[in-house]
Amino acid sequence: MRWAAPATLDVAREHGLTKEEYELIVETLGRTPNLTELGVYAALWSEHCSYKSSKVYLSRFPTQGPRVVQGPGENAGCVDVGDGWVVVFKMESHNHPSFIEPYQGAATGVGGILRDVFTMGARPIMLLDSLRFGDLDAPRMRYLVDGVVRGIGDYGNCVGVPTVGGELDFHPSYNGNVLVNAMCVGIARRDGIFYARASGPGNVVIYLGSKTGRDGIHGATMASDIFSDNASQKRPTVQVGDPFTEKLLIECCLELMERGVVVGIQDMGAAGLASSAFEMAARAGCGLLLELDKVPVRETEMTPYELMLSESQERMLLVVKPPDIHEVLAVCRRWGLDAVAIGEVTASPEVRATFGGREAFSLAVGPLVDNAPRYKRPFVAPSASPAVTLPALTTRKWASDLETLLAFPGLGCAHPVFEQYDQSVGASTVVGPGADAALLLIPGTRIGIAATTDCNSVACGLDPHWGAAQAVAESVRNLACVGAEPVGVTDCLNFGSPENPQVMGQFIAAVEGLAEACRAFGVPVVSGNVSLYNETSGKGILPTPTVGMVGVVPEVRHRPSGVWAGGDVLYLVGPVEGDLGGSRYLRLVLDLEVGPIPAVDYPEERRISATVRDLVRLGLVAAKDVSDGGLAVAAVEMSGGDVGAEITLPDRTSVVRALFGEWLGRFLLAVPESCAPAVERACEGLPLTRLGRAGGGELVVRYGGKAVLRGEVKALSAMRETAMSWLTRA
Amino acid sequence: MRRPGLGARGAGFGGRTRGGWGSSPEPRTPVPGVGGGRRPKVAVVVFPGSNCDRDAMAAVEALGGEAVPVWHEGRDLAGCTAVILPGGFSYGDYLRAGAMAAHSPVMRAVRRHADKGRAVLGICNGFQMLVEVGLLPGAMLMNRSLRFICRDVHLRVERDDLPMLRHLSRGQVLRLPIAHKEGNWFATDEVVAEVEQAGAIVFRYVTPAGEVTDAANPNGALHGIAGLSNREGNVIGLMPHPERRIHPLTGGEDGAALIRGLVEAA
Numbered sequence: 004m005r006w007a008a009p010a011t012l013d014v015a016r017e018h019g020l021t022k023e024e025y026e027l028i029v030e031t032l033g034r035t036p037n038l039t040e041l042g043v044y045a046a047l048w049s050e051h052c053s054y055k056s057s058k059v060y061l062s063r064f065p066t067q068g069p070r071v072v073q074g075p076g077e078n079a080g081c082v083d084v085g086d087g088w089v090v091v092f093k094m095e096s097h098n099h100p101s102f103i104e105p106y107q108g109a110a111t112g113v114g115g116i117l118r119d120v121f122t123m124g125a126r127p128i129m130l131l132d133s134l135r136f137g138d139l140d141a142p143r144m145r146y147l148v149d150g151v152v153r154g155i156g157d158y159g160n161c162v163g164v165p166t167v168g169g170e171l172d173f174h175p176s177y178n179g180n181v182l183v184n185a186m187c188v189g190i191a192r193r194d195g196i197f198y199a200r201a202s203g204p205g206n207v208v209i210y211l212g213s214k215t216g217r218d219g220i221h222g223a224t225m226a227s228d229i230f231s232d233n234a235s236q237k238r239p240t241v242q243v244g245d246p247f248t249e250k251l252l253i254e255c256c257l258e259l260m261e262r263g264v265v266v267g268i269q270d271m272g273a274a275g276l277a278s279s280a281f282e283m284a285a286r287a288g289c290g291l292l293l294e295l296d297k298v299p300v301r302e303t304e305m306t307p308y309e310l311m312l313s314e315s316q317e318r319m320l321l322v323v324k325p326p327d328i329h330e331v332l333a334v335c336r337r338w339g340l341d342a343v344a345i346g347e348v349t350a351s352p353e354v355r356a357t358f359g360g361r362e363a364f365s366l367a368v369g370p371l372v373d374n375a376p377r378y379k380r381p382f383v384a385p386s387a388s389p390a391v392t393l394p395a396l397t398t399r400k401w402a403s404d405l406e407t408l409l410a411f412p413g414l415g416c417a418h419p420v421f422e423q424y425d426q427s428v429g430a431s432t433v434v435g436p437g438a439d440a441a442l443l444l445i446p447g448t449r450i451g452i453a454a455t456t457d458c459n460s461v462a463c464g465l466d467p468h469w470g471a472a473q474a475v476a477e478s479v480r481n482l483a484c485v486g487a488e489p490v491g492v493t494d495c496l497n498f499g500s501p502e503n504p505q506v507m508g509q510f511i512a513a514v515e516g517l518a519e520a521c522r523a524f525g526v527p528v529v530s531g532n533v534s535l536y537n538e539t540s541g542k543g544i545l546p547t548p549t550v551g552m553v554g555v556v557p558e559v560r561h562r563p564s565g566v567w568a569g570g571d572v573l574y575l576v577g578p579v580e581g582d583l584g585g586s587r588y589l590r591l592v593l594d595l596e597v598g599p600i601p602a603v604d605y606p607e608e609r610r611i612s613a614t615v616r617d618l619v620r621l622g623l624v625a626a627k628d629v630s631d632g633g634l635a636v637a638a639v640e641m642s643g644g645d646v647g648a649e650i651t652l653p654d655r656t657s658v659v660r661a662l663f664g665e666w667l668g669r670f671l672l673a674v675p676e677s678c679a680p681a682v683e684r685a686c687e688g689l690p691l692t693r694l695g696r697a698g699g700g701e702l703v704v705r706y707g708g709k710a711v712l713r714g715e716v717k718a719l720s721a722m723r724e725t726a727m728s729w730l731t732r733a
Numbered sequence: 734m735r736r737p738g739l740g741a742r743g744a745g746f747g748g749r750t751r752g753g754w755g756s757s758p759e760p761r762t763p764v765p766g767v768g769g770g771r772r773p774k775v776a777v778v779v780f781p782g783s784n785c786d787r788d789a790m791a792a793v794e795a796l797g798g799e800a801v802p803v804w805h806e807g808r809d810l811a812g813c814t815a816v817i818l819p820g821g822f823s824y825g826d827y828l829r830a831g832a833m834a835a836h837s838p839v840m841r842a843v844r845r846h847a848d849k850g851r852a853v854l855g856i857c858n859g860f861q862m863l864v865e866v867g868l869l870p871g872a873m874l875m876n877r878s879l880r881f882i883c884r885d886v887h888l889r890v891e892r893d894d895l896p897m898l899r900h901l902s903r904g905q906v907l908r909l910p911i912a913h914k915e916g917n918w919f920a921t922d923e924v925v926a927e928v929e930q931a932g933a934i935v936f937r938y939v940t941p942a943g944e945v946t947d948a949a950n951p952n953g954a955l956h957g958i959a960g961l962s963n964r965e966g967n968v969i970g971l972m973p974h975p976e977r978r979i980h981p982l983t984g985g986e987d988g989a990a991l992i993r994g995l996v997e998a999a
Binding site: 153156157160161162163245246247248250251338339421422423424425426427428429430431432433444446447449559562731 | 781782784785787788791792820821822824825826827878880881882883884910912914974976977978979980981982983984
């Protein structure tokens with residue numbers, strides 16, 4: 004029986020463990036591990052599960068705050084939003100599987116993040132997806148985009164959780180590693196939160212959900228490895244999703260929790276039964292005795308090694324009290340789900356498993372979970388991006404530059420993508436995809452929950468610290484546009500190989516930037532995920548620390564709008580000129596990826612965002628954050644493709660910085676004439692420029708008495724539609 | 734493409750002897766009074782995989798009814814006098830949308846209920862089920878884009894002389910969301926002609942100005958058909974989601990009139 008055979012160093016290496024790690028295992032056990040034990044160690048000590056290269060830095064995040072109910076360390080973070088309600092949220096990557104098999108990779112990414120949220124006792128109410136692809140003309144890229152979008156859609160649509168936001172961006176650094184970061188937000192009553200703890204010796208361990216197959220074995224180790232050129236050979240390590248079973252699991256688990264018969268619960272995600280068993284035991288300081296013969300299987304002759312490491316989807320591990328077993332099994336049966344008692348909680352902190360009448364393995368919990376290796380890998384601090392003298396940018400054809408920007412798929416209209424997602428199931432969507440942030444109501448209340456994802460990876464490549472900090476600042480601005488105050492952050496840190504000192508330097512700087520900005524804005528980080536080794540044939544991705552931010556509107560009274568109406572007065576809040584460092588304009592128009600990325604003026608941005616937030620809540624303004632593509636692109640978006648505007652830039656302004664500069668906390672506001680005096684009063688003390696007025700069918704920008712940019716908004720908006728229209732062409 | 738049984742079933746529509754379509758109406762059973770301040774009871778059938786059931790129940794409650802969830806294994810409709818078959822992916826819809834649900838135990842009760850002339854509203858997956866069981870004519874094909882589509886569409890109300898449509902006016906244009914992959918209504922020429930002639934079309938996809946055009950048709954449904962009734966008018970199915978539009982903050986109230994009509998028809 005190979006699964007019980009002693010495992011040598013060579014076998015350990017095949018599992019991605021180093022010689023030192025193998026020796027540590029042998030020393031801890033006082034013997035050579037058998038193959039199953041080694042497999043469990045390799046999975047739990049993989050980068051994906053153990054965070055061994057990143058953990059020492061993640062402690063820099065602020066994780067506390069008056070609203071925080073649960074910070075990092077559980078399946079998802081949990082924050083109080085008032086009236087006895089909490090939001091539970093997390094973002095997670097499914098990059099490696101999605102590159103190998105985009106449809107199933109993305110679908111199971113959605114499934115996994117949903118489970119992380121309902122495992123906590125929360126009903127999922129929205130999904131967001133931050134997606135990064137390479138050049139649309141790179142090999143397989145359109146196939147990847149199409150597969151990822153269909154995978155996300157088919158899964159989310161079937162489980163009935165609306166997909167309401169996220170990002171879609173493109174850069175050649177993702178040609179060999181696309182990023183699929185899925186975020187889920189759920190709601191629960193504050194006293195109805197559940198934890199992944201296997202406590203109470205004598206309690207029963209119940210396996211719930213799909214049967215176990217051989218799919219996804221080694222998923223965690225695959226996600227902790229770089230790709231060579233033959234990534235397609237790893238296709239069998241990608242799991243297959245079943246959203247129908249997931250929907251049943253959601254309803255079944257929430258019902259069991261409501262009945263009060265759940266002691267602890269966790270999904271079987273990366274590293275399958277191995278990680279859920281050991282992590283649940285570790286959190287409770289207990290142990291488990293598992294009878295592996297009882298695990299429901301869908302393939303024959305599965306070994307303990309396979310049973311522990313399979314990543315078959317839609318499976319949960321429950322701990323219940325013995326008197327409640329019948330009730331639990333009856334509820335599961337009514338939902339048509341397999342539920343089997345497969346073991347019990349023990350007092351001694353070790354996980355033991357039997358198989359075929361003999362002991363399959365016995366491993367102490369502590370050394371495996373808490374004593375995983377921690378690495379302070381060598382790093383090189385990123386150097387400041389060199390100063391570049393820009394060409395003279397005074398007499399260009401601004402309209403044609405704007406058209407270049409609008410034709411870029413990352414700035415275009417993502418309707419062909421969003422249309423494939425159910426955005427309104429739940430009947431609570433106030434603001435759906437395509438806006439700065441999504442806004443939903445907690446059903447039956449007026450409490451608004453907003454969410455956004457953000458990251459400018461080009462900026463992060465140029466300056467990881469300020470690039471990451473800017474992602475936090477922009478998320479705060481996005482939430483302000485729907486009137487929401489930020490209450491918590493989840494992050495998904497996507498980087499190349501940590502064994503590359505440059506990459507490690509980027510990672511550390513980005514974490515520091517995120518931590519600093521979250522502290523400055525007073526927003527705790529309550530959950531997150533690290534995805535390293537996003538590298539193919541030695542080429543890493545741009546550092547992509549994606550920020551997922553959740554905000555609250557205590558009482559939604561108006562539906563926030565992101566478009567202006569004819570006659571509205573237009574204002575720019577913040578400096579007239581933006582900054583071109585790392586901008587879309589430099590990259591797409593001048594083919595320059597250069598900095599510097601400006602620092603975030605935290606106190607100023609806080610003041611501006613707070614003011615805009617209040618104005619939106621009062622229904623006085625339509626607001627748009629000026630970010631990718633600058634004021635010109637923001638204006639096209641606010642036109643809704645319908646109503647034009649006349650904008651006059653103040654004298655002594657750099658036209659290019661005003662129209663195409665980014666950063667610096669700028670907002671474009673549209674205000675009905677009658678509200679203009681109130682808005683001007685509210686903005687006293689802030690930089691505020693009256694730009695002009697909405698009306699007509701043309702966007703006209705004047706400077707120095709001349710029209711420097713002119714275009715039909717219908718045509719400009721149509722240009723935004725073209726970049727992704729191939730996706731839905733039958 | 735798929736759906737091998739289409740031809741046979743299509744041919745049979747005109748001659749169906751069971752259910753609403755093509756059969757002579759049974760005597761209408763008097764609906765018990767709803768006086769005394771009691772709210773009319775509306776059953777919302779919950780299939781494994783239903784995902785608009787909660788929204789439908791909330792809408793019924795918001796519009797004056799009492800929503801009663803009825804499990805798919807139920808043998809009766811718990812004394813309710815109207816029923817909603819909600820949206821979702823019943824039994825996963827891995828076979829064909831609504832095909833498994835059509836054979837569920839509760840469907841026999843729904844059919845009896847319909848045969849007594851009582852109100853049945855099928856929304857999205859519910860419309861697909863009504864077509865699968867033959868309470869409504871035609872068949873649902875995959876959208877012509879072969880993709881799931883979620884967007885707001887405009888619907889023209891084609892008739893207002895049925896109890897469920899009492900709060901709507903003929904010619905009125907509603908804006909409601911669709912969210913489906915199989916909403917491309919199809920039937921043989923003979924059935925389409927019969928449907929048109931019987932005035933069984935309740936909603937059509939139109940432009941905001943109320944015109945039937947190909948561009949306003951999101952899924953390729955014949956004659957822009959978005960919603961249908963049976964001959965007796967007590968069974969209505971539509972692809973768009975009225976239950977998602979009953980509050981101005983969440984996109985408007987264009988769905989309220991139909992749900993209110995259903996509650997009052999109960």
